[in-house]
Amino acid sequence: MSLHWEGEHQDQGRARAAAEELAALRAGQVGESLTLGNEFSEIRVSLVRTRNGVRLLVEAAKSGQWVTLDPLELEALTWQGPATFSAMVGHPFSSLFPDQDDTGEPAS
Known part of the structure; x- marks a missing residue:
C-alpha cells in the first residue's frame, strides 16, 4: 500500500526545483562555508554569486531549510x-x- 495525497505531484515538482536551485547556488559558492551552532540549532552560511549579484546562503542543517539574502x-x-x-x-x-x-x- 502506498500513500498519495492531493497535490502530490505539485509538491514533488516544487521539491525538485528547490533542490536544483540549491545545487546551482552551491556551485556559485565563493570561499569556504562557516558553520555556527549551539544546543538549539546549527546553520551553515556561504557567500554565493548569482546572476543578480552576491548573496548570503543560509542553510539549516536539521531541517534542510535554506534562504538567500541580498545586502x-x-x-x-x-x-x-x-x-x-x-x-x-x-x-x-x-x-x-x-x-x-x-x-x-x-x-x-
Missing part, C-alpha cells in the same frame, strides 16, 4: 528589534505574515 535584506535585519526575532523563533517554519506566501501574494 539590503541583511541590512534590514539590523533594523529589527528583539520582539521581531522572538516572534520568528516562536513560530518556526511559518511566515510572520500567514495570509501571504513567500512572494507577497495572497496564499492560495
